[in-house]
Amino acid sequence: EVQLVEFGGGLVQPGGSLRLTCEASGFVFSSYWMSWVRQSPQKGLEWVANIKVDGSETNYLESVKGRFIISRDNAKNSLYLQMNSLRVDDTAVYYCTRGGGNFDPWGQGTQVTVSS
Amino acid sequence: DILMTQSPSSLSASVGDRVTIICRASQNIYRSLIWHQQKPGKAPKLLIYGASTLRSGVPSRFSGSGSETDFTLTISSLQPEDFATYFCQHNYTLPRTFGRGTKVEIK
Numbered sequence: 001e002v003q004l005v006e007f008g009g010g011l012v013q014p015g016g017s018l019r020l021t022c023e024a025s026g027f028v029f030s031s032y033w034m035s036w037v038r039q040s041p042q043k044g045l046e047w048v049a050n051i052k053v054d055g056s057e058t059n060y061l062e063s064v065k066g067r068f069i070i071s072r073d074n075a076k077n078s079l080y081l082q083m084n085s086l087r088v089d090d091t092a093v094y095y096c097t098r099g100g101g102n103f104d105p106w107g108q109g110t111q112v113t114v115s116s
Numbered sequence: 117d118i119l120m121t122q123s124p125s126s127l128s129a130s131v132g133d134r135v136t137i138i139c140r141a142s143q144n145i146y147r148s149l150i151w152h153q154q155k156p157g158k159a160p161k162l163l164i165y166g167a168s169t170l171r172s173g174v175p176s177r178f179s180g181s182g183s184e185t186d187f188t189l190t191i192s193s194l195q196p197e198d199f200a201t202y203f204c205q206h207n208y209t210l211p212r213t214f215g216r217g218t219k220v221e222i223k
Contacts, residue, residue, distance in 0.1 A: 035212075045160070045203060045214035059210050095159055101207035102150060104171065106159035 002026040002105055004096045009110030016086050016114070022079040022096030022107055030054075030074040033100030036081050038092035039109070046092070049081065050100045064090075086114045118142050118206050122215035128223040135191040137218045139204035144184045148208035151180055151189045154217075155200045164189065165207070194220070 008020040020036070035050040049060045049070040058070050069082040079096055091114045097103040119142035129135050139149065147167040152160035162171050164180040167187055177192045191198055199222055204215040 044216050045205070047212040047214075061211050101148075101212055102162065102165050103152070103160070103205070104162035104165075106161070109159055 002098070004098065004105060004107035006094065006096045006107045006110040009094060009112045011113045011115065012086055013116050014086060014088055014114055017082070017084045018086065018112060020081040020083065020094055020096075020110060020112075022081075024077045024079065024096075024098070027098070029072075029077040032098050034070075034072060034079045035097050035100060035103060036070060036079075037095045037097055037103060037106070038090075038112075039095065040092035042089070043092075048094070051079070052100075083112070086112075088114050090114050117211055118145060118208065118213050120204055120206060120213050120215040122202075122204055122218050124218060125216065126219040126221060128221050129194050130223045131194055131196060133194045133223075135194050135198075135220060137189040137202055137204075137220075139182075139187045139189070139215050141185045141187070141206055141208075145206045145208040147183050148206055149180070149182065149187045150205045150207055151178075152203045152205060153198075153200045154203065160203060163202075191220075 003025045006022045036048040039045050051058045051070045067085045071080045093109040095109045096107040121140045123138045149167040151164040154160040163174050168180045179190045181188050201217045201219045203217045
Protein backbone atom coordinates (compact mmCIF):
# COMPACT_ATOMS: atom_id res chain seq x y z
CA GLU A 1 0.00 0.00 0.00
CA VAL A 2 1.30 3.43 -0.94
CA GLN A 3 1.64 5.55 2.18
CA LEU A 4 2.88 9.05 2.97
CA VAL A 5 3.29 10.14 6.58
CA GLU A 6 4.14 13.73 7.48
CA PHE A 7 5.42 15.03 10.77
CA GLY A 8 7.20 18.06 12.15
CA GLY A 9 4.38 20.58 12.28
CA GLY A 10 3.58 22.68 15.31
CA LEU A 11 3.20 26.15 16.74
CA VAL A 12 5.94 28.64 15.91
CA GLN A 13 6.33 32.39 16.31
CA PRO A 14 6.53 34.69 13.29
CA GLY A 15 10.07 34.69 11.96
CA GLY A 16 10.72 31.19 13.26
CA SER A 17 11.59 27.97 11.47
CA LEU A 18 10.21 24.46 11.15
CA ARG A 19 11.29 21.38 9.21
CA LEU A 20 8.61 19.06 7.88
CA THR A 21 9.38 15.45 7.03
CA CYS A 22 7.40 13.05 4.87
CA GLU A 23 8.19 9.34 5.00
CA ALA A 24 7.10 7.34 1.97
CA SER A 25 6.47 3.62 1.64
CA GLY A 26 4.83 1.18 -0.72
CA PHE A 27 6.33 2.54 -3.95
CA VAL A 28 9.69 3.30 -5.56
CA PHE A 29 10.21 6.74 -4.04
CA SER A 30 13.21 7.56 -6.22
CA SER A 31 11.08 7.26 -9.38
CA TYR A 32 8.61 10.02 -8.58
CA TRP A 33 8.52 13.78 -8.42
CA MET A 34 7.22 14.85 -5.02
CA SER A 35 5.35 17.94 -3.86
CA TRP A 36 4.16 19.85 -0.84
CA VAL A 37 0.65 21.35 -0.91
CA ARG A 38 -0.91 23.38 1.91
CA GLN A 39 -4.51 24.13 2.84
CA SER A 40 -5.95 26.94 4.89
CA PRO A 41 -9.49 28.32 5.27
CA GLN A 42 -8.34 31.68 3.94
CA LYS A 43 -6.49 30.59 0.80
CA GLY A 44 -7.81 27.07 0.16
CA LEU A 45 -5.45 24.58 -1.42
CA GLU A 46 -2.08 25.98 -2.50
CA TRP A 47 0.75 24.14 -4.20
CA VAL A 48 3.94 25.08 -2.35
CA ALA A 49 6.87 23.30 -3.99
CA ASN A 50 7.95 20.29 -5.96
CA ILE A 51 11.18 18.37 -6.54
CA LYS A 52 12.44 16.16 -9.33
CA VAL A 53 13.19 12.47 -8.83
CA ASP A 54 16.90 13.03 -8.17
CA GLY A 55 16.57 16.42 -6.47
CA SER A 56 18.21 18.22 -9.40
CA GLU A 57 15.24 20.53 -9.99
CA THR A 58 13.01 22.32 -7.53
CA ASN A 59 10.16 24.76 -8.02
CA TYR A 60 8.41 27.04 -5.53
CA LEU A 61 5.30 29.12 -5.04
CA GLU A 62 6.38 32.75 -5.45
CA SER A 63 5.41 33.70 -1.89
CA VAL A 64 7.72 31.08 -0.34
CA LYS A 65 10.75 31.52 -2.61
CA GLY A 66 13.84 32.33 -0.59
CA ARG A 67 12.18 31.16 2.64
CA PHE A 68 11.30 27.49 2.04
CA ILE A 69 13.57 24.70 0.79
CA ILE A 70 12.29 21.38 -0.50
CA SER A 71 14.69 18.44 -0.48
CA ARG A 72 14.67 14.67 -0.53
CA ASP A 73 16.75 11.69 0.56
CA ASN A 74 16.01 8.78 -1.73
CA ALA A 75 18.02 6.39 0.44
CA LYS A 76 15.65 7.15 3.32
CA ASN A 77 12.47 7.41 1.20
CA SER A 78 11.96 10.84 2.72
CA LEU A 79 10.86 14.28 1.57
CA TYR A 80 11.55 17.45 3.52
CA LEU A 81 10.38 21.04 3.68
CA GLN A 82 12.59 23.48 5.55
CA MET A 83 10.52 26.55 6.37
CA ASN A 84 12.31 29.71 7.50
CA SER A 85 11.15 33.25 8.22
CA LEU A 86 7.65 31.94 8.80
CA ARG A 87 4.74 34.36 8.52
CA VAL A 88 1.25 34.28 9.98
CA ASP A 89 -0.16 33.59 6.52
CA ASP A 90 1.92 30.40 6.25
CA THR A 91 -0.48 28.88 8.79
CA ALA A 92 -2.03 25.82 7.14
CA VAL A 93 -2.20 22.07 7.02
CA TYR A 94 0.79 20.93 4.97
CA TYR A 95 0.41 17.82 2.83
CA CYS A 96 3.09 15.72 1.22
CA THR A 97 1.94 14.28 -2.08
CA ARG A 98 3.36 12.07 -4.79
CA GLY A 99 3.79 13.62 -8.20
CA GLY A 100 4.75 16.94 -9.69
CA GLY A 101 1.24 17.78 -10.80
CA ASN A 102 -1.00 14.71 -10.64
CA PHE A 103 -1.07 14.64 -6.84
CA ASP A 104 -1.77 11.04 -5.85
CA PRO A 105 -1.84 10.03 -3.09
CA TRP A 106 -1.67 12.59 -0.29
CA GLY A 107 -0.41 12.18 3.24
CA GLN A 108 -2.66 12.85 6.20
CA GLY A 109 -1.21 16.34 6.65
CA THR A 110 0.55 18.16 9.46
CA GLN A 111 -0.67 21.41 11.02
CA VAL A 112 1.65 24.41 10.99
CA THR A 113 0.50 27.39 13.05
CA VAL A 114 2.42 30.66 12.98
CA SER A 115 1.34 32.93 15.81
CA SER A 116 2.77 35.10 18.54
CA ASP B 117 -1.05 32.40 -12.43
CA ILE B 118 -3.99 30.47 -13.84
CA LEU B 119 -7.19 31.13 -11.90
CA MET B 120 -9.50 28.15 -11.44
CA THR B 121 -13.13 29.07 -10.76
CA GLN B 122 -15.62 26.49 -9.57
CA SER B 123 -19.38 26.69 -9.45
CA PRO B 124 -21.46 26.30 -7.48
CA SER B 125 -19.56 26.73 -4.23
CA SER B 126 -22.04 24.38 -2.59
CA LEU B 127 -25.07 22.33 -3.51
CA SER B 128 -27.67 20.19 -1.78
CA ALA B 129 -28.69 16.93 -3.40
CA SER B 130 -30.36 13.65 -2.58
CA VAL B 131 -29.09 10.11 -2.93
CA GLY B 132 -29.65 9.04 -6.52
CA ASP B 133 -29.48 12.56 -7.95
CA ARG B 134 -27.31 13.51 -10.90
CA VAL B 135 -24.83 16.19 -9.85
CA THR B 136 -22.75 18.45 -12.09
CA ILE B 137 -19.88 20.68 -10.97
CA ILE B 138 -18.27 23.23 -13.27
CA CYS B 139 -14.66 24.40 -13.32
CA ARG B 140 -13.35 27.21 -15.52
CA ALA B 141 -9.71 28.07 -16.12
CA SER B 142 -8.62 31.64 -16.79
CA GLN B 143 -6.65 30.49 -19.83
CA ASN B 144 -6.41 27.46 -22.12
CA ILE B 145 -5.10 24.47 -20.18
CA TYR B 146 -5.96 21.95 -22.92
CA ARG B 147 -6.93 18.82 -20.95
CA SER B 148 -4.58 19.33 -18.01
CA LEU B 149 -7.37 19.20 -15.45
CA ILE B 150 -7.63 17.10 -12.31
CA TRP B 151 -10.52 16.55 -9.90
CA HIS B 152 -10.00 15.72 -6.21
CA GLN B 153 -12.47 14.67 -3.53
CA GLN B 154 -12.01 15.65 0.10
CA LYS B 155 -14.00 14.49 3.11
CA PRO B 156 -13.97 16.39 6.43
CA GLY B 157 -10.73 15.96 8.35
CA LYS B 158 -9.16 13.90 5.57
CA ALA B 159 -6.66 14.57 2.81
CA PRO B 160 -7.85 15.09 -0.77
CA LYS B 161 -8.02 12.06 -3.06
CA LEU B 162 -7.47 12.22 -6.81
CA LEU B 163 -10.52 11.10 -8.77
CA ILE B 164 -9.92 12.12 -12.36
CA TYR B 165 -6.90 13.31 -14.33
CA GLY B 166 -6.41 14.43 -17.91
CA ALA B 167 -9.90 15.95 -17.67
CA SER B 168 -11.68 12.61 -18.16
CA THR B 169 -9.51 9.65 -17.11
CA LEU B 170 -10.83 7.92 -14.01
CA ARG B 171 -8.20 6.92 -11.47
CA SER B 172 -8.12 3.19 -10.89
CA GLY B 173 -10.65 2.21 -8.22
CA VAL B 174 -12.89 5.26 -8.66
CA PRO B 175 -16.53 4.27 -9.27
CA SER B 176 -17.80 4.67 -12.81
CA ARG B 177 -20.61 6.97 -11.65
CA PHE B 178 -17.94 9.70 -11.66
CA SER B 179 -17.06 11.23 -15.00
CA GLY B 180 -15.18 14.24 -16.25
CA SER B 181 -15.35 16.18 -19.47
CA GLY B 182 -14.19 19.36 -21.10
CA SER B 183 -11.13 20.97 -22.62
CA GLU B 184 -9.39 24.32 -22.96
CA THR B 185 -11.11 26.47 -20.32
CA ASP B 186 -14.38 24.70 -19.45
CA PHE B 187 -14.62 21.45 -17.53
CA THR B 188 -17.30 19.41 -15.80
CA LEU B 189 -17.38 16.76 -13.09
CA THR B 190 -20.55 14.66 -13.10
CA ILE B 191 -21.77 12.15 -10.55
CA SER B 192 -24.46 10.18 -12.32
CA SER B 193 -26.23 8.81 -9.25
CA LEU B 194 -25.14 10.33 -5.94
CA GLN B 195 -24.31 7.82 -3.23
CA PRO B 196 -24.06 8.46 0.55
CA GLU B 197 -20.26 8.20 0.44
CA ASP B 198 -20.07 10.94 -2.22
CA PHE B 199 -21.04 13.74 0.14
CA ALA B 200 -17.77 15.67 0.23
CA THR B 201 -15.99 18.70 -1.21
CA TYR B 202 -14.68 18.51 -4.76
CA PHE B 203 -11.75 20.54 -6.06
CA CYS B 204 -10.48 21.08 -9.57
CA GLN B 205 -6.77 21.69 -10.19
CA HIS B 206 -4.77 22.39 -13.32
CA ASN B 207 -1.57 20.58 -14.20
CA TYR B 208 -0.61 22.74 -17.17
CA THR B 209 2.13 24.94 -15.84
CA LEU B 210 3.60 26.29 -12.63
CA PRO B 211 2.28 27.21 -10.20
CA ARG B 212 -0.33 24.45 -10.00
CA THR B 213 -3.53 26.09 -8.79
CA PHE B 214 -6.80 24.82 -7.37
CA GLY B 215 -10.42 25.90 -7.40
CA ARG B 216 -12.01 26.92 -4.10
CA GLY B 217 -14.11 23.78 -4.00
CA THR B 218 -17.72 22.67 -4.30
CA LYS B 219 -19.29 21.21 -1.18
CA VAL B 220 -21.90 18.56 -1.92
CA GLU B 221 -24.33 18.30 0.98
CA ILE B 222 -27.28 16.10 1.77
CA LYS B 223 -30.68 17.59 0.98
